[in-house]
Amino acid sequence: MAIPKFFVSYSRKDSEFVKKLVKELRDAKASLxxxxxxxxxxxxxxxxxxxxNNCEGLLIILSEDSVSSINVQDEISFALxxxxxxxxxxxxxCTIPFRIRRLQYIDLFSNYTFGLSKLMVALKLDIVADGNPFVEVNISKLSNLDPIRPNLPNIEEQSKPNLNQIEGIVNKEKIETFKIAPAQKERTIISKQKDMTSFQEGMSIFVFFLFxxxxxxxxxxGGKFTLSWIKGE
Incomplete structure (x- = not known):
């Protein structure tokens, strides 16, 4: 399998470090x-x-200077x-740019030797430990490390309805309806009781009026009868 060709994206202010790094990687047969x-x-x-356009990947050298470089930002956007x-x-x-923050980075800042060994594995290079026990011990732990392609959203997948979300919304509406139904029923009973009380009060007033x-x-x-009776006497 051919070694991937990687474009090195960096800031001019980091040129000295980058040239040293590139030389070590090229000595290990990296195509940069x-x-x-x-x-x-x-x-x-x-x-x-x-x-x-011709490269298979991008090797982004991260520092305070590179993350503020317009050229580096353009190169990251193109690769994505x-x-x-x-x-x-x-x-x-430095603060890693937002658009690549989800990608696992290789740390040469904390431990250059160990970070370099991880980078060589990521570039699929044949690593020569040169008797360095640190490199030999840790390479076995890195054998499954592969470069990660950016996980960009698929437009077609975004347009498809999420059945789990729809089912969750429906279930939520059912639960809310279940919660609301007893309250509505209670309000209906109270309203009927008030109506019945008003009816009873109205009937009482009506009966009293008739009385x-x-x-x-x-x-x-009675008065008329009494008056007639008195006159009849």
Whole structure:
């Protein structure tokens, strides 16, 4: 299997460190593209674009200077858009750019030797330990490490409805309906009780009114009868 060709994205302010790193990786047969290798007179923009298109992945050298570089940001955006393999390499403590923060990075800042061995494994290189027990012991733990392609969202998958979410919404509505139903039932019972009380009060008033009318009529007839009886005497 051919060794992947990686484009090295870095800040000019880190050139000394990057050139040393690239030399060590090339000594291990890494196929890397570095802009400092360009011949005089070559159009820089065209060469960068061609190299980015031809490479299989991007080796991003992370430092305070590189993360603030517009060129590095453009190169990261291109690699993400083209779904290139991306290997972030931390050489100085800095804030990792948001768009690649989910990718596992290789730390050369904390331990250069161990980080370099991990980077060589990620680049699928044949590592020569040169009698260094530290490298020999830790390489076995890194054998399953592979470069990670950016996990970008699939537009088609985003357009499909999420059945689990839909089912969750339906179940939530059922639960809310179940919670609301007893309260509505209780309010309905209270409303009916109020209506019944109002009806009973209305009937009581009506009966009392009829009673008063009956008493008045009785008194009127009684008075009239008494008056007639008195006159008849």
């Amino acid at each position: 593209w570095l802009d400092s290798d360009l011949e005089p007179g070559v159009l820089w923009d065209s060469a960068i674009e061609k190299a980015l 858009d083209e779904r290139k393999i991306i290997i972030p390499v931390l050489i100085k403590n 008063v009318v009956a008493v008045c009529i009785g008194l009127w007839y």
